[in-house]
Amino acid sequence: MRIATIDGIIDLFRKWGGINYSEAITQTEHAVQCARLAEEESSPPHLVLAALLHDIGHLMDLESNEGKEIFEYDTAHEATGSRGLSDVMPPAVRLPISLHVDAKRWLCARQPGYLDTLSPASTHSLALQGGPMDDDEVARFEAMPGFSDSVALRLWDDRGKDPESGGSIDDFERLLRSHAAAL
Known part of the structure; x- marks a missing residue:
């Protein structure tokens, strides 16, 4: 599945963003909270959007599977989301x-x-995703472009789980549209 427009992103959040995903918050609450954490750290707009959209692969899986997403195996939501956004981000x-x-x-x-700070859901998904990296994987990952940005994103991902946070995808519509226009 590929998302062709910013409206497509917003529609996915409106349709599936109210679903919890193995945490005590909804997909949308988590996304908005992560983006706000990025903003609080004065991150550049591309990282705020990455924080907002980092789990969109889960929403795409829900859309493709008529509302069913399996958390017992790794769906590679990070790859699904990144590929799915290639026409708009x-x-x-x-x-x-x-x-x-x-x-x-x-x-x-x-x-x-x-590892001790991970939520039960994150610990479960870690096992599905291959567990901690070995030394060779660490060296390859540290040499990759985007290494620092991805670590920052992951730390916001860990912190963005407050069930009282609220928020809407609409709060970021202007930023979404400005980046899509820059393609």
């Missing part, structure tokens, strides 16, 4: 999205105590 937005799962694996391998 520039590479600077898509690259951190494509790498945010690897960033979790890297953090587990390189940051002492990080």
Whole structure:
């Protein structure tokens, strides 16, 4: 599935964003909260959008599977989302999205105590995604373009789980449209 327009992004959030995803918050609440965390750190607009859209692959899976998404296996939502946004978002937005799962694996391998901070859902998905990186994977990942952005995104992803946060995809419509126009 590829998203052809910004309206397509907004429609996915309106249709599927109210669903919880193995956490105590909805997809939309999580996305908006992550984007706000990026804004609070004065991140550039492309990273704010990456934070907003990093889990859109889950929404795309829901759309493709008529509302059913399986959390017992790795659906590679990071790749689905990055590919699906290729017609509407520039590479600077898509690259951190494509790498945010690897960033979790890297953090587990390189940051002492990080694994202990993961929610039960993140711990479960980590096992499905290959577990902590080994030394060779770490070296390859650290040499990749987008390494730093993906780690920043992953840290917002971890923190963006407050069930009281609220927010709407509409809060970011202007930013979405400005980046799509820049393609």
